[in-house]
Amino acid sequence: MAQNNGIITVQHVTKSYRRDSIEIPVLRDISLDVPSGEFLALMGPSGSGKTTLLNLIAGIDRPSAGKVVVNGAEIGMLGESELAQWRARHVGFIFQFYNLLPVLTAYENVELPLLLTKLSRKEKREHVEAALNLVGLGDRIHHYPKQLSGGQEQRVAIARAIVSDPTIVVADEPTGDLDKISAQEIMDLLERLNKEFKKTIVMVTHDPRAAERAHQVRHLDKGELN
Amino acid sequence: MKIPFSYTWRSLWTRKLTTVLTLGGIALVVFVFASVLMLSHGVEQTMVDTGSDDNAMAFRRSANSELVSQIDRDAANIIKSAPEIALGPDGKPVVSTEIVVIINLHKKGSNDMGNISVRGVSPAAMTLRPQVQIVSGQMFHFGSREVILGSNIAKQFQGTGIGSQLRFGDAYWTVVGYFDAGGTGFDSEIWGDVEQMMPAFGRPVFSSVTMHLKSSSDYDALKARIEKDPRTQYTEIKHEKVYYREQSALMSDFIKIMGLLVTIIFSIGAMIGAMITMYAAVANRTVEIGTMRAIGFRRRSILGAFLVESVILSFIGGCAGIALASLMSLVRISTVNFGTFSELAFGFTLSPQIVVSAMVFSVVMGIVGGFLPAARAARMNILEALRSA
């Protein structure tokens, strides 16, 4: 049940969308507590609202009712630009379809979050190279996304997600578009981030094999958590 | 297999903003194209229709306008007695000896002054120019200092009400009527009695002699007779229509050249706009195109569908452009004719040929602008297209 030492606290959150004057509820009165260093998997059928919950935690959407508190900050209360700044510092996001900028090299993609910081050029380079080495792509830093395989692209995306050392990492179907072997490699990486670097990870997935790697699995069905 | 029309139509509708922007560009270009044609047509109508086939005019040799031409009384009398000139119902030759001078009057609604031709005429003047009709007030009395004003003068210049007095040539002249000259150059003139005007302006000579010939085939005989006669050797004879056409040649050439330049520039701009839009349309629908080819539609049909799309765009744009251009018929431009140095007013005249030309022009733009992108769509490799999703 809700404990107050969680780094992520979701309290009685409801989220609905309005389509042509009809309210469609997606999440109903969800409460959740994620302790620091946790690896949580959210599972559920299509339309269950798991991605929506992830978006709320990551600060890219706001709840219709209820509170989302991350690392002590109630993010629903922040203004647009404050929220943007908050995201830059606290969240690393990994998407199903990688979402790398096609016109930038792997290096430049990973560098993106650092442009919002005040680090010097040298410091930025150190961080980027460290992140890329961590994900095992030290030798491909000047390649463009179209020159990389799916698995490699996702690794660049992970590097981008961790380069600014965020408080939490959220992943939306990180292995959804990958073959079995690449998927395994990605999950190895996430596990390592969690065990070695103590990153708090919240992951949405369909894939039971991916869910196995998490500490905790919660199921969502029709907007309710069980 | 032909690709259904609804595909083309709905594709345009989905990208409303881009479609509207491209339509706007094409409409604008067609508007300019049609307006230029209308203006040229308007100028021609005003100038060329001034003058009849059976009238001839006499001028001082090498004078290129009535303003700088002089014919003295003796020469004028010899010309008036030429047998080629038709006789009126009163048995007198239908001839008008005339003088033309320029005066300045204030325009209505601004401080600008405009040049106006004042024409002193003889009694046969109205017969010589059947397109001139008194539309309000009455004709002036010969022997008096009365004048009638062309309809443009009354509209555009101050102090021109019927009954008002105009001061020029060291005398006052009473406005007694307005005349309409059917959109020709005479609409911008003031007419009065030549025998009153000559002494008022201190000019003892005429500017020109206008005469009605018995038949247009008498022109050559008249010309030969007058130009060879030693007493009138400094005179030359011209067809009235030719004279007026020459007067407007400078203006009309200038307008045509400017108009052509403007149109060329604008149409290149519109074609580029259409090309950009169509290239984008093709790029966005790569998967669709691959799918259609996979289903079995041939390259020709793809080319056709995209060309049709481009043509529809330009057709609609063309219609909008013409609709806008037709509003220009409400506009009248009044400016100084470089040739005669006097005020000339003309309008934008729409004609069926202009509408057709403009539509053809817009469709051609659509085809030219859309061809390359359509060709790219048709040439796509099926597998690459499907994979690009």
Place this chain on the structure above:
Amino acid sequence: MFIIRLVLKNALRHKLRTLLTILGIAIAVMSFGFMRTIVTAWYAGVESSAANRMITRQSVSFIFPLPYAYLQQIEQIPGVNEVSYANWFGGVYKDQADWNNFFPRIAIDPETYLTLYPEFVVPADQMADFKRERNSCVIGKKMAVQHGFKLGDIIPIEGDIYPGHWEFVVRGIYTGKDATVDETQMFFHWDYLNERMHVESPGREGNVGWYILSVRNAADMPRVAKEVDDRYQNSRAPTKTETEREFQQSFVSMSSAIISSLEAVSYVIIGIILLVLANTIVMAARERTKEYAVLKTLGFSRFHITGLIAGESLLIASLGGAIGLALTFPLARVFAAGFPTFFPIFNVEMITIILAVTVALGAGIIAAVLPSARAARMPIVDGLRSIG
């Protein structure tokens, strides 16, 4: 700076589209510059008017002459420095149907006219020859080159206002002090004209077309003008005296309808620039909707996104504008060479350059407004879902 690099890379994504847009804008800016140059050339006469010269002409219209007797009377008016006089000769050179054969032919008083018009520069020895020979003339350099006239050549003119066959010997060729001076005019002796009138049409002897006055003190101009006009108000030849600028302006305003049309066309061109650019930027921004959402996820603000869009828009607009402006100059030169009689002065003025730059940059900003607003307002989750 990074944003610049990203802007550049984005622009190069669709090279053909970017190229076409730049081309479209270049053509539009070039025509804008050209149209405006025509407009400013029309006013060239007004702009090059001297500040302290006045023109006195017959008040009803300048086709009526003024008596020579006025000369001494006007000279007496206090404040008047120098007075000269001139007649428009007109006439026809060679084939009158070819309007390249037109150039202004003016009968002047050689002692005073060119002093009042110091912008016509004549070498001293040529000036002396001109003054000495009654039937000689001074012609402008541009006109001399155009028709191949050299010193000593005879120019035959068929008179129209002053009928008969006339011949003038070229004794001087003037150059303009700067690029704003008309170098296509021909000046000859007023006395030569007057003497012939004395013989052939005595009624036209002693007629002056217009007087040119200079005043010592510019502040005196209104008073002097009034004194001249009051004096002759009720005479057979009443006068209208105005500054040279006003005089030139009155000619220009006669063709104001045409100038206004050209100005209107130049504004429409601005509209076209906007349409072409906006079309491309809207498309580009829409394609990258998802990317903008990703950037927002990473923490970039709506200002950053706006900067990217506006940056690309400004980049294309500036390139197109620069090319278009550069092309305006050779186009103007070609046009001026083709119509020397119509536009004896045809320069691309500074104001035109400034306007063209402003228009290009302005278009760059305006074209980015709607797409930026859309991108800024779009919720991240919607942006992520878009297919572009």
